[in-house]
Amino acid sequence: MSRKTFFAAALTLTLVVTAGCTDSNTTKQQPKVSADQAQAAPTLEPVTAPLSDYGKYMPLKRQSETVTLGSHQTYNLAPFFTGQTVVIAPDYLYQQSIYYTHVKQTSDTTSKSYIYRYSQGSNDNQVLHTVNRTIGMMTGVSHYLFWVESNPTKSGQKWAIRSMDLKTENINTLDQGISRHDTAIPYLDASSKRISWMTQEATPNRTKTILKSFDVAEDTIIIHQQYILKEGKKQEGQYPFDFRRSDAGLILHTSTFKNGHQAPTLETFDGTFKRRMNGLIDFEHSKKYVATGEEGSAIFMNKKAQKTGYQFKPADNRLTVDAFRFLSADRVIFRESISKLWYADLARGTVAPLTEMADTTSKPIYVNGKLAYGVSDDEQIEFHVIDLKK
DSSP states (O other), rough: OOOOHHHHHHHHHOOOOOOOOOOGGGOOOEEEEEGGGGGOOOOOOOOOOOOGGGGGEEEOOOOOSSSOOOOOEEOOOOGGTOOOOOOOOOOOOTTEEEEEEEEOOSSSEEEEEEEEEEEETEEEEEEEEEEESEEEEEEETTEEEEEEEEETTTTTTEEEEEEETTTOOOOEEEEEEEEETTOOOOEEEOOOSSEEEEEEOOSSEEEEEEEEEEEETTTTEEEEEEEEEEOOSSOEEEEEEEEEEETEEEEEEEEEETEEEEEEEETTTTSSSSEESOSSSSSOOOOOEEEEEETEEEEEEEEETTEEEEEOOOOSTTTEEEEEEEEESSSEEEEETEEEEEEEETTTTEEEEESSSSSSSOOEEEETEEEEOOOEOOSSSEEEEEETOO
16 A cells, blocks of 8 residues: 555545535636745654653543533434435534535445535424535535535546535635545635645645635635655655644644655644654644544643643544544543544543443534534434533
8 A cells, every 4th residue: 555545544534524515617706815924834854752752641530420511402303314324414503503414326436415404493404505426524614614525537536625605605616626646635624714625736756735724704715835745766755644724723744755764743833733643543733732543542742741641542442532622722522433422621631421322423513612413323313512602
C-alpha cells in the first residue's frame, strides 16, 4: 500500500459521516478569493520526541451515572423510512429544524442523495434537495448548509463543494475538482464563522495540497497554505492528510519527507502545539487541550507541556475512540467505538457516560449551544437533541 493510499484510508476511517448534495446548474457567481498571510502555517520540521514525553497522563476518573447536560428531546424518524435500511444522523441544526442526508445506491457506480429538513415542532420530514451523486458529508454555518458531492469518472473522483442559503434555498458552488492518484475528496470542517477544507492536485510526480476556508460573513474563500510532495526514489516535501478547523484555530496532521525519512506530526497553526503523531484515528483541539483518539486509547494533552494531561481507555483495547466535540476549553464529548458517547470534564479530571450502549451511535454535532446525535438499531432511528443552554 502506498503512503497516499494509507493516508486516504486513514482519512476515510476518521471521517465517515452522513451528508448532503446539489446540482451544478443551480449555482451563482463564485465568492471572492484571497490569501491569508496572517494565518499561513509555519514550516513543519521533523519532530523526534515520542508522544509519551509530552507531559504526564492521568486516567480520567470514571463516574457510573449517566450525566445530564441540559434539556433533552428525542425524535423518532423510523416511520419515514419504513421497510428501508438507512444510515442517517443529524448534520446541522438551524432554528427548529434538523438537517440531514440520506444516500441511496442505485447501481454499483451511481447513487441518489437527498437533503432532508426535519421540523422539531411539527414532526414534518421534508426533502429539501435531491441530486444524482454521492454526498460525502454536510455541515453548516449560520443560515447556510455546506456539503460535498462526488461521482466516479475514468480519470478519478469528480467532486464539488456546494452551499445552500436556508433563507432563500439558493445554491452556490464554492469549489470543485477531481481527486486522482489515491487522494481523497475534500472534507469540510466548520467553526462558528467559517468552513475549511483542503484540495489535492495529484500527478505521478507530485501532489499539491492547498488549505482553504470560506468566511460566511465576508463571502470570501481564504487560501491559507500550500504544500508540495515530490515523488521519486526518495519522497521530499509535505503531505497533509487530515485537519480540524474550530474556533480555537486550525490543527493539521501531516507527514514531512526529508532525506529519506518520514516524520508525521500534529500541529496547530498558532504554534501552541506540535507533536510527532502516529496511528491517529481522530483528533480535535480547544484553547487548552488537544484530544487524540486511536485504537484502545484517547489522550487529552494540555497545550502547556508542563501541565498534566488525561487518558481514557475503552472497555476493550481493540475499540476506537473518536468524534471529539469540545463544548468549552476543558469540557469535551467523544465516542467509544460506534456505540456510546462520553462526557469528560478536564478541569476536574472526570468522565461520565452521556448515553447508554446502542447498536449504532453517530458522531455528535455541536451547534449554537445544542448537541445532537443519532441512535439506531434494527427497527428504530432516533435523533437526540440536547440544549445545553437550558
